[in-house]
Amino acid sequence: MDASLAGERVAGALLTGLYFAGAVIAVLYLRTPADVTLFWPAAGIGYAAVLRYGLKQAPTIAIAQLLLHLFVVPVPSTFLLYSVASNSVATVLACAYVHYSRKQLQFRINDGLLLLRGGLLLGAISAAIGTVGMLQGDMIPTGDLPRVYLQWLLGDLLGITAVTPSLLFLFNINRRNTTHLMPPEGGRRERGMWALLMLLALLAAFYIGREGSMYPLALASLPLALLLWSAARYPPIFTACATMGVTVFLALMLGLGAGGFQRPETLQDTTLMMGALVVHSVIPMLLVASYQERFNVMAALHHRATRDPLTGLLNRDAFEEQARAALGEGGETLTLLYTDLDHFKLVNDSASHVAGDEMIRGVAALVSAEFHDTALIARTGGDEFAVLARLDAAGANARGRRLLAAIEAMRVAWQGQNLGTTASIGLTTSQPPHMAFDELLSKTDAACFEAKELGGNGLFATEQDAEGIHVRTRLMHSAMAAREALDQRRVELWCQPIVDLRSPGMQQTHFEVLMRWRDADGNLRSPAELIAAAERYRLGPRLDRYVCGEVLGWLEAHPEAAAKVEQCSINLGAATLTDEDFSDYFANRLRRSTLHPEQFCLEITETSVVRDMTRTRHFIGRMRDLGCRFALDDFGTGFCSFGYLRDLDVDYLKIDGSFVRDLDHSSLSEAVVRSITEIAHLLGKRAVGEQAETELQLQHLRALGVDYAQGYVFQRPQPIEAFFGLPEKT
Structure with missing residues (x-):
């Protein structure tokens, strides 16, 4: 307990010193004690400190502010309390708003915008308290109230956008629960060249300004371009620190009138200059957050594609x-x-x-x-x-x-x-x-x-x-349960509806055929064992041939049920896609059938596709020539290369149920579902959410633009007879 208390005191002292140093930098902008600084980096320091360490560090702001007025910038006693309150109270309220909105911050665009809203709130409250204090202390006339308020708000906001991101990274650098950040792409040599170019760009702006050029600000685009380069190539913490350094440098040059730049004198000039600097400091961080979100989604997809979810080992x-x-x-x-x-x-x-x-x-x-x-x-x-x-x-x-x-x-x-x-x-x-x-x-x-x-x-x-x-x-191959089940025709057809989320219709119009099988004692068993055995011992084409034949035969024997069917989905295994005999069988069987090929959708998985892309494309092309549709099943759990979708002629992307089930409480799953749906629509395909179990999940799917859904929320799988309202066979 004593060690913890001592650690908190040391942290408090360091944060107080850091806040005080930020305030001293801002003093450079002041011409008189009644002036308002154009840049207040201390606001960003205090904001980051309270966000990271909690309200217990809020007193450091008040202490540092008191030290500033006692030893550096004396102010009227009537204004002193307002000055201290404007910084500390505003920071506490802004941080409370952020924590109320999001319990745990991550490096993503939504959280960045939340921090920006909190910064605006901090600046607005601080400016309101501070301007009232200046009026009470007779430091400004009433007519200057709008100018002082806006200048105070923008000074705080610029300090927050410039300083807070880098400090949050530095404060969290040793924490284990932070988001995994992108690995750096640029090496030391490239980063050294980047730093040299940035230095040259800033020196050029300074030199041209001193020479009296009318257009020194034309070079302001160069630092921004270099920061965008940093966002695309380097770790987020590098970009955050670089953005802070560049923004502080430009703010000092423009605000102090250094290097030939003229200090803004009017409210309009001040607003334009500080607004430009705020945008200059925000854009690189928004870009790097966008890259980070994409990296997190792809890393999660890759992890799901290659790792066993229970143990974390390779799948x-x-x-x-x-x-x-x-x-x-x-x-x-x-x-x-x-x-x-x-x-x-x-x-x-x-x-x-x-x-x-x-x-x-x-x-x-x-x-x-x-x-x-x-x-x-x-x-x-x-x-x-x-x-x-x-x-x-x-x-x-x-x-x-x-x-x-x-x-x-x-x-x-x-x-x-x-x-x-x-x-x-x-x-x-x-x-x-x-x-x-x-x-x-x-x-x-x-x-x-x-x-x-x-x-x-x-x-x-x-x-x-x-x-x-x-x-x-040899004995293992001859004794497989899958072969015995097929030989004795103990495989049954079950169905589950696939529902259009925009205009739900009859459940029998669009459905997926599932398998169940019975063991030697007549007990109903899950298909997992049968499918695993078929894949393991190369019985997949035989199993799929059996199922396809049974589906066609049943629908042909029940024309009243077949007339209701718009789309019947049938799963095919990996080995089936490369089996020429199966392709010939299914094509001939469809030609002899009274059913239309357009009524059938063949579902294949990502992992089966990537095993032999050439043969898979040939099979898909042949079946599509007949009129069949195709769906890519369990999308998001395989190798997840979006690139091959452009060359893969499928009609539906079926989003893996693990993402759908996590929609209620996982922003990552929401991002994955949104990404897959947007890519499906971009390629002219439809998205299907699998394993939907609750109405809340359906609401999420509709909000994300998913076209169809399937799962227990509509109906559990049923024997095909019961699915079509017919007496079950005995």
Whole structure:
């Protein structure tokens, strides 16, 4: 407590000194004690200090102001109280307004405009109190009241726009909760050249003014141009400090009449000069805030595209991409470890999925702690982790066994229980030139399965029994649940409406076909397992062929239902887009059907598109020639390159549901949804918000211009018979 109090006292003393120094600079503008300074940087210093450290630092403003009048600028006693109150009270009220409007400030345009509004409020209040005090102290005549008020307000505002941004950056530089800032693009040499050019521009303005030129202000555009360059190339703190330095320099030259410049004498000249300086100090910061917002959105999209949201590790697609690159480079020994938790389903069933998530996070931390310095680490499935390490077989084996021991010893406290688990690890080492990633993964996956078959809580390397691994791989492919479900026709069609937010119609006119399947006991199961198995073992085209055939067959058998359909959306997997047999099948099936191709919309995902862009474009072109529509599903979670959208002929962008669900409380999600919607409209496409669950989310979607929405707020998925109001089949 004593150390904290001492720290606050030191901070208070430093802030008092800083405010006092800013006030002393402003004194240079004064000709008489009754004059009003054209530039009051102390206002920006006090504003930043109270915003950052809270109201407890407000007394430093009053103390510094008293010191100024006692030792530097004596004033009438009747004015002293007004002078102190004008600065301290106005700062407190302005900061209270900012904190009431936004609890936590971030570096973005909206928050910058909020600070600017607070600065205007500060200047207006301070000017009102100060001018009343000057009248009471007989320092100005009543007729000068408008001039003094406006000059006081602009002086405070210029001090705020010039000084506050840079001080807020400096005050927050060591805080961990600040927004991640853009990495610098320009190197030291470029920044050195920038500083030299800025110095030359300012010296040129000073020299030309001294020579008596009538147009020295023509050079004022050069510092602004250089500041815009800084906003585009350098970190925000660099631009903020540069803007402060340039604005202070120009304000001193213009306000003091230095370098041949004439000090403004009339109210009109003063207003024009100070207004120009305010704009000069605001524009670079607005630009750099705009760049920062775009950087934050793209960084968030990239993070979602490459990271598992639960653990923060690489996701499967990003891991596969980076692993292929590492194997392609060659040059060193690499070992792939595949970790699968044993009987993890029991944790979810006996406790809850929340408890299971806690355990997954704990295991992820253990994997990261063991391999972080030598490997690519990913969560590739519900309870599966992959590690590609720059280790030989012996080193990877030793670390793998340490990891198994750590997982076995780990406990997750949950509602009075201590939950534990074990894991099985498969391991394959590859020497340069490396085998293909698919082959390496297949061997390692089979080794992991072998470790499970041997009782779990163990590590199995492919070198231990290469022939056994080969046999195990064949057995795994022959026993897949997806193949069995397809063979026994246990896949069912379910539907969910897609609603036009501007003119909602019948729910049966526009909908998406979803899948459900039943296990051998007749229990209804989620499609996630079936789809994952199909993708993993290359059964995607067969599964999609089955679904498309079932949809067409059902609608053909129910013409009264088919007549209501304007758009029926069907999902296609990544492998299907590059399968020529499926393309031929679906084209021929549509030609034989009584249904119109325009009634069907094929949904594909971002990640499936980027795997083979050429074949995907060929497939889309062929289906569009028939009349089919296309939608890009789960947009925002894949590789998120907006550039390829110009060459991808789709009709709809379906915004991933994770963004829609966060609209109520996440400004980042709002920015992402807005960006995707604007890009969709710019390219002549429609935006669809997925997984809308509440009316408030619908209001947000409408306000952001999203065209369609889909989710529980309208209807949960239903069997196709119930969706069209027909008796369900038994």
